[in-house]
Amino acid sequence: MDALPEFKVLNPATLDEVMAARAAHPDSKPLGGGTDLVVNIRRGIVAPPVLIDMTRVAGLHAIKADANSIEIGASVTLTQLAEHPVAIEHYPVLAQAAGLIAGPTHRNMGTVGGNLCLDTRCIFYNQSEWWRDANNHCLKTTGSMCHVAPKSRGVCFATFSGDLAPALLTLGAEIDIAGPNGRRTMPLEKLYIGFARLRGDEAAASAAQARQDIPVTETQGDGKFFLSLRPGEIVTTVRANNTPGLRSGYDKIRIRKSIEYPVAGVAVALKREGDRLASLRVAFTGTNPRPVLLDGTAALTGGGLDERVFKGLDALVRDQIMPMKTTFTPGHYRRRVAGVLARRLLTRLFEG
Ligand SMILES: Cc1cc2nc3c(=O)[nH]c(=O)nc-3n(C[C@H](O)[C@H](O)[C@H](O)COP(=O)(O)OP(=O)(O)OC[C@H]3O[C@@H](n4cnc5c(N)ncnc54)[C@H](O)[C@@H]3O)c2cc1C
Ligand code: SF4
Structure with missing residues (x-):
């Protein structure tokens, strides 16, 4: 296991102290629980000289x-x-x-x-220093190319x-x-x-x-x-x-169910009025370089939960969900998982 590099931890008690610490240390990083940041520091992905602990700052715990x-x-x-x-x-x-x-x-x-x-994730990024070095690093750190899309010429898809x-x-x-x-x-x-x-x-x-x-x-x-x-x-x-009558839920698929980042995760919030789907919002994670709130779901509402809605949802997922080969599971599989999860969760919430 790689040794942690030297860094200093500051423990501000107020937001003003956080701002002063950030101003005094422009290369610092905020530290929450450290469950991602410290892993990345250990892997030599980032090396902030100062961490500003956010967990003791008054007013942020409620x-x-x-x-x-x-x-x-x-x-x-x-x-x-x-x-x-x-x-x-x-x-x-x-x-x-x-x-x-x-x-x-x-x-x-x-x-x-x-x-x-x-931080965003990629199989070429969340690796040890020597592993990344053996690959000449990549755009997200100090390298000059993307191993996921070598023709991307400057774009990272993590x-x-x-x-x-x-x-x-x-x-x-x-x-x-x-x-x-x-x-x-x-x-x-x-x-x-x-x-x-x-x-x-x-x-x-x-x-x-x-x-x-x-x-x-x-x-x-x-x-x-x-x-x-x-x-x-x-x-x-x-x-x-919240609005009266809103039904919402979350589901995800991961490789190890007890402890893992999502292969794909989906959130759905909808309203049902009688047999009609009155409103629908669907958002994904684990697929694109950002969480994606699907555009166009309003056009699927107004009628029952039928094939028209499912086909329309599939089309929106196909159009807007863009998983690249940044994880061990192929992109097309993650897109399919995203679509199936959304369909299942939508049905469960509508019927529930
Ligand atoms: C084995 C394992 C499995 C994991 N599985 C999942 C998973 O399934 N889903 C998931 O979402 N995450 C997962 N994580 C990642 C992580 O545990 C969570 O995302 C956690 O919520 C990160 O919060 P943290 O407070 O520990 O963040 P930190 O590691 O402290 O910080 C993460 C980033 O946020 C910045 N930051 C922290 N607080 C602030 C703030 N207030 N303002 C601005 N920037 C800030 C930090 O500078 C850093 O860049 C997993 C991690 C591990 C090790
Ligand atoms: S998508 Fe490309 S540039 Fe971004 S972390 Fe992965 S290999 Fe590096």
């Missing part, structure tokens, strides 16, 4: 929830969210997603903020795998951010800028070439630049609303 809305601090642990009675009753998609992340010990340590800002983001996206969540220039609030969807809209694996190479000429901006990134956070910014809170 879940404030009732039947109408939920507000979750960035330092709330996954276990606290999964076991919160109001979340279980009124926001099942959140409690279920949190309860299916990693294993119990990770959930005791892992935080909501860390999960939302989880996959976003956090489970909470799709769950929150189906509830139309927004996040609060604190930074050197003050606070701001934005839709959670805008946090994720990983380029994700290629039409089918076969077109990936040519579309990726086109992508090379588009500069990374606050709204358009890739698997390497996948968050729109500005330098020094941190996530402090995430908020979502």
